[in-house]
Amino acid sequence: MSGPSTYVPKSAIGRWFESRLPLMGLVHSSFVAYPVPRNLNYMWTxxxxxxxxxxxxxxxxxxxxxxxxxxxxxxxxxxxxxxxxxxxxxxxxxxxxxxxxxxxxxxxxxxxxxxxxxxxxxxxxxxxxxxxxxxxxxxxxxxxxxxxxxxxxxxxxxxxxxxxxxxxxxxxxxxxxxxxxxxxxxxxxxxxxxxxxxxxxxxxxxxxxxxxxxxxxxGQNNPDGVEVKNAERDTVAFTPxxxxxxxxxxxxxxxxxxxxxxxxxxxxxxxxxxxxxxxxxxxxxxxxEWYLLPFYAILRAIPNKLMGVIALFASIAILAFLPWLDRSPVKSAKYRPTYRFFFWVFVVICIGLGWLGSQEPTEGLTLIARFLTVGYFGFFLVIMPLLSFTEKTKPIPASIADAVLPKKADATAAAQA
Amino acid sequence: MIRFKSAALASAALALSFGGFALAQEEADQPKPPRQEWSFAGMFGTYDQAQLQRGFQVYREVCSNCHALSIPFRALADPDGPGYGEDQVKTLAASYQVTNAEPNDKGEIFKRPGTPADLIPRPEAYPNDQAAAAVLGKAPPDMNLLAKARKYERGFPWFVFDALPGLEYQEVGSDYIDAILNGYTKPDDPQWNLYYPGHKIAMPQPITDGAVKYTDGTAPTLSNYSKDITAFLTWAAEPNLPERKKIGLRVMLFLFVLAGLLYFTKKRVGEAAH
Missing domain, CATH: 1.20.810.10 (Cytochrome Bc1 Complex; Chain C)
Structure with a gap:
């Protein structure tokens, strides 16, 4: 994926330029020849x-x-x-x-x-x-x-x-x-x-x-979360x-x-x-504004001002530690049913916090905001480490091509029949 | 897994029912402004010129006694807006005395007849907000952005639907202004308003049936005044609305065609990969 570019300009001017500043080669290797996993969905756009x-x-x-x-x-x-x-x-x-x-x-x-x-x-x-x-x-x-x-x-x-x-x-x-x-x-x-x-x-x-x-x-991750093993079978060119x-x-x-x-x-x-x-x-x-509301809800959920500010910044900073909080060898939630469930709970918690952040704080709503704040941090600090070792994951495909191509073959067979 | 889900659902339902109860209680003593039909609502909305001219008449004869409206006279000639003729605007501007921005060669601040480029001057009685607040208790707001600066809470889930094509609802500020003008329902208390949050409003009832004589045969009723002035203030706050929606339609058509073509191109390219 990295390494010197194999790009050779067609024109003499291009070759003159390329031997002095390989700019076109960089663009070519990054946005033309760059191999992308063939199973990417629209979430990768x-x-x-x-x-x-x-x-x-x-x-x-x-x-x-x-x-x-x-x-x-x-x-x-x-x-x-x-x-x-x-x-x-x-x-x-x-x-x-x-x-x-x-x-x-x-x-x-x-x-x-x-x-x-x-x-x-x-x-x-x-x-x-x-x-x-x-x-x-x-x-x-x-x-x-x-x-x-x-x-x-x-x-x-x-x-x-x-x-x-x-x-x-x-x-x-x-x-x-x-x-x-x-x-x-x-x-x-x-x-x-x-x-x-x-x-x-x-x-x-x-x-x-x-x-x-x-x-x-x-290289990119992909919906099946298995690394590229054979560039020929597993990837397609970035362009087109x-x-x-x-x-x-x-x-x-x-x-x-x-x-x-x-x-x-x-x-x-x-x-x-x-x-x-x-x-x-x-x-x-x-x-x-709406995009900062969940953090605002977390800030207000904590009764102590200093602790509230710390929680506010921690709620963003904690994201940087994800690679070490989630130790599961399986990447994709597609093969992690329990993780997948908690992921959606986490999404609902974030939306819930956002709604609470937009409301006038009443006693009842503040209580809900505290529960959801515990849920927010709990997802990262408890669920993720716990699931890393306890979850029973589904078998992952041997390669990206194995994950995509058999399905295609089945579909073609069905279409022919 | 099912246990988790039902617990989550139960707590969500509980939260919603609490919220619903609180809302119902609030609703009873603080009703939401009723939703009106506006010519400028919806994807193809534009302003009704005759209505804006009536609205300007109401502003001039009633509102302008206390409220500034910091827009230039020339805006009144906007063909998408009130659409007065250029001569009409010139005559109108000249009927006002405005303070010149620069002093004359003797260093004196002086007044002169207005031109279309001048802002409509503040009410003469209140040269600034402090003076107005001293007399009226609270400074009446400038009306140039009023329709954008007012709102009422739509609440969940309505605010989600308000954003969707076909259901879009952008006229919260207009409905609020219209409701306030119709909200003086206690004749013995001129500063009690049904729709004002907390009901205690600084502005006593500004206009009643028959206060302005319309010349185009429109009935001189409070309901018509409030609609006309609201439409006029909406135009003042958002004069580009008709142009915006017109351009928007072209942009949308273009993007839909573009997206369609790209979709089929993508499909053709994708077939080659396998």
Whole structure:
């Protein structure tokens, strides 16, 4: 899968260029000749979808930054200006705000895919950890970006989240003031958040480069979770097979994206953020955007502030330890019936936490949130290690080709009969 | 396995029934705004020009006494919006006195007749929010984004359906504004509103039957006023809605054809692999 490229350019200019900088060879070996397991399903198209979303967010973001003014007095009206007066400004902004939603939707699908099919297991531990880092950077970028319109929810969100750091013993308050650039969220905070919101996506691009590099060294995992043994039988070339499949999946994804942009553009945006930030009037009900709600629920479920903050960060950080929490030799949940059951319970727990994060905390709901928080961590810290050794797994196929080809042969026979 | 599943189901049902009980109780003293029919709803929705013009009349004669509406006069000529003629907008703008952004050569701030490029000025009685709050108790919000800045909770599972094609429901803010205007149901308490969260609203009943004389034969009723002003405010908050839906239709058609072609290409390519 790795190693020197066998690519030989057809033209003399190409050969001249290639012997000095083997750029085309890199592209060829990564996106043309690169062997992909032949049993991949549509869950493996989200890497391409995510790459597209990252580029879309950067392009629309760069355009928005041309018209946006990062100042506490001007920010809100500059967004208004983008929406009303800039040519197709409304389109670019709706692409950017709804793009965040679709970016996270694709990212969560990609992550759950990895957990279901055991994509984090050896030899893909580093690939997975880089992915966790990318996710963390995405969450940070999204939070910073949400502050920029300087609506009342932006302001309240910035206050709540930056205040979390004040829970750090001894130096917490000093760190929070340093982060704010003052004694409250204000103009300096907005300015640095804008600067960082513009910087982080490019760090994400770098991390994605490492992610893809690591992927192309180990090769992709696949629905059956058995490694490639015979490249000839088990794999097909990236181009055209994976390319056309990715492009088709992306076109379907774009239909969902366009639906959000053109028909329900305000669906995921909180109405409170159409009110200008006012330190004296906090929204009745402060909530983050949907993609951060489960973590918000975990934060609020813990009665102690410092412990809540630790649990919040731990709930993301724990993902990096999956390769060592799940020791089962079988990767794919397809051959792990008990793990598969608990995986779906875990998905329901995450959705449940998300819903709880959006609700006003009552005594009853806080109790449910505590149960689900225990469930969230329990899946990683109890179920995963326990199942590693106790689960009775189903027999896995000898190779990828064995997993796919007999089924095809049966189907052909049935069609002929 | 079955034991696990039934336990999970039972706890989910329990959680739901608790939630349902709490919701039913809340529903009784805080009704949700009734859903109205709007010309701008749905995939092909556009604004009704005559309605927006009536809505602007209501704004001018009633709302503008207290509420700012920070949109430029020229927006009123928007053919997808109220669609006033350019001359009409010029005359209208000139009938207002606006404060010039820059002082004159003597360094004095001065007022002059408005032009279509100016923002509609704030109500004269309240030069800023502080002045308004001092007199009225609470500053009346700028109405330029009001329809986007108001909502009511739809609750589970309705909020899921609200996103789906064919069922999409984006007019929560409009329905809220319309409901508030019709929610002054206690004649002895002008600041009691059926639909306002907590019922105690700072704005006393702003408009009643017959307050504005329509010239196009529309009945001068509260129900018509509230619909017209709501439609006008929705346009003010979302003036690009008709263009957005029009472009959206083309984009959707294009993407469906593209996805269809790619699907068959993919199928053809895939057949070669085996």
């Amino acid at each position: 989200f890497g391409a979808i995510l790459s597209f979303m990252l580029v879309a967010q950067i392009v629309t973001g760069v355009v928005l930054a041309m018209h946006y003014v990062p100042s506490a007095t001007e920010a809100f009206s500059s967004i208004n200006h983008i929406m009303r007066d800039v040519n197709y400004g409304w389109l670019v902004r709706y692409m950017h705000t709804n793009g965040a939603t679709l970016f996270f939707l694709a990212c969560y699908t990609h992550m759950f895919r990895g957990i279901y099919y055991g994509s984090f297991k050896a030899p893909r531990e580093l690939l997975w950890i880089i992915g966790v880092v990318i996710y963390f950077l995405m969450a940070a970028t999204a939070f910073l970006g949400y502050v920029l319109p300087w609506g009342s929810m932006s302001f309240a969100g910035a206050t709540v989240i930056t205040n979390l750091l004040s829970a750090i013993p001894l130096v917490g308050t000093a760190i929070t003031y340093w982060l704010w650039g003052g004694y409250a969220v204000g103009d300096p905070t907005l300015n640095r958040f804008f600067s960082l919101h513009y910087l982080l996506p490019f760090i994400i691009v770098g991390a994605v480069g490492l992610h893809v590099w690591a992927l192309h060294v180990t 097979y994976a390319t056309i499949k990715d492009v088709f999946a992306l076109s379907v994804w774009l239909i969902i994206y366009a639906w959000l942009i053109f028909y329900i553009p305000n669906y995921v945006l909180d109405a409170d953020n159409s009110n200008i930030a006012n330190p004296l009037a906090t929204p009745a009900h402060v909530v983050p």
